[in-house]
Amino acid sequence: MPVSWADVGQRWKLKLTQVDWYLFFGLMFLLFVLLGLSMAALKLNLVVNDADALPIESVVIKGTREKTTDEEIQAALRDLMRRSFFSADVNQVQAALEALPWVYQASVRREWPAKLKVYLVEQQAVAHWNGDAWLNIHGEVFDAPAEDSVGPLPFLAGPEGQSQIVLTTFRQLGELLDINGLNLNSLSLSPRHAWHASLDNGIMLELGREDKMARVQRFINVYPTLVKQPKPVATVDLRYDTGLAVGWENAQKESH
Template identity: 75%
Template sequence: MSWREKGQRVRVLLSQADWYLCFGVVFLLCVLIGLSMAVMKLNAVLNDADALPIEAVAIKGERLYTDDKEIQIALQDLMQRSFFSADVTQVQEALEALPWVYKASVRREWPAKLKVYLVEQKPVAHWNGDAWLNIYGEVFDAPVKEGISNLPLLTGPEEQSKSVLTTYQQLGELLRINGFNLQSLSLSPRHAWHAELNNGIKLELGREDKMARIQRFIHVYPKLAKQDKQVAIVDLRYDTGLAVGWDDAQKESR
C-alpha cells in the first residue's frame, strides 16, 4: 500500500471518528435536556398544592388547654403548600409557638397526611403574678384557662424560678405531712424567703436554714394555737427562738 493510500485511509477513519463523536455528544445533550425537563416537571408536581395537597392533620397527645381552632389558625398558611413542599420544621415551630404547647413533633404520612404529637405545658404554680411555672421550673406566658386547679403563688427573680419551685416542693412536703398547706412562697432580691400558709399565717424564714426553721415552727405551733389570739406572722429568723405577731395586734396597729 502506497503512502497516498495510507493517508486516504487515515482521513476516512478520522472522518468516521468525528461523526461518531458528534453523534455521541448530541445524544448526551439530548439525554441531559430530557432529564432536566423531567426533574423540573417532577419538582413542579411535588410543589403543586393542588396536585398533592395536605388532606389531613392528625393530632395526638393529651390536650387540656389547646383547642382545634388555635391549631388551625397556627397552620393555615403552611397548609396551603403541597404534601412534599410543606416544611415539617416550620409546622413544628408554629405549633410550639402556641402558648400552652410545650413540645410538638411532626412527620409526614403517605399519601397526604401530617401526623402531629403535642405535649402541653403542665402548670404547677403561678409565677410573679401573671406568668406560670411548668413542672421543670421553666417560666412561660399563657392565658388563664378553665379547669386549672388552685396553684401556689411563687415569686422571685426571673433566673431563680427553678430554685424557688424546688424550695417550695421541699418546704411544702414537710408542712403537708404535719397538717399544713403552703400557699405561697417568695424569694426577695436579697435572697430572703417569705412563706404563707393557706390559713393566712405568714412565715419569715430569712436566707439560711429554711428547713430547720420550718421544723421549729411545726414544733412550736401547737402551743401558739392554744392562745386566744390568732397567729398572723411568725418570724423565724432567729438562731434559737422566734417572734410572733398576733392578728389582733395587727388590726390595732392599722
C-alpha cells in the first residue's frame, strides 16, 4: 500500500515531538543537579568560613621555651583564632609566631577535628651585636628585649652584613686564645675593615686588616713577658710586620 507524503510528515512530527520532550527533561535534570551542587558548595563554603560552626578549639605548643611566654603567643594569634579550622591560614599563623622577638622558627599543622599543633624553636643568642641587637648561632642579627636568662655574652660589632664574618673570626681567635689560657671578650670590625679585640683581663688588641691569626699568635708568644712587667698592659698594637707596640695602663691614665 503506497504511503502518502502526509503520512511521512506526520510520523516525523511525532518523532521530533518525542525528541524535544526527552531533551527538555534532560536539560531540566541537568539544571537541578547543577543547582543542587551550587547550593551544597555555597553551604560548605559558609561552614568552612564560619568560626562559630567549626572553631579552633585549641593550640598545642611544643618545643623548648625559655623566653617566649604564653601571653605573647596568645596576643600574636588572637585575630587569627577568630577564623574557622579550615579557613585559618597556617602560613599566617607561622608568620605571626616568627614575628615574636625570641622565636627563631615555627612550624604549624592542623590536626582534626579542631586543633592546631605548633612547634617552636627559640633564638639561641651567642653574642651582643652593635650594642643593642643580638647574634644567634648562625651569625644572624635579631632584635629582642634584654633577657635575664641569657648569661654573659661577648660583644661583637661591625658593618651591616658582616655579622657572620665577625662571629666566625671571633670563634677562630677565641679558640686560639683559649688554648693558651686567655679569653676573648669582644671583637669589632671597623668600616675600614680593621679588627679590634679585647680580652677579659682588659687588654686591648689592635689587629689591623690582615694576618689576624698570626698577629694574635705573636701576642700570645710575648704575653708571658708582658705580664711580668711592673705596669699593667692596656693596649697592644700588632699592626706591624714584626714586633708590636705596648701601651701601659698607668701611662694612659697619666696622659688623661
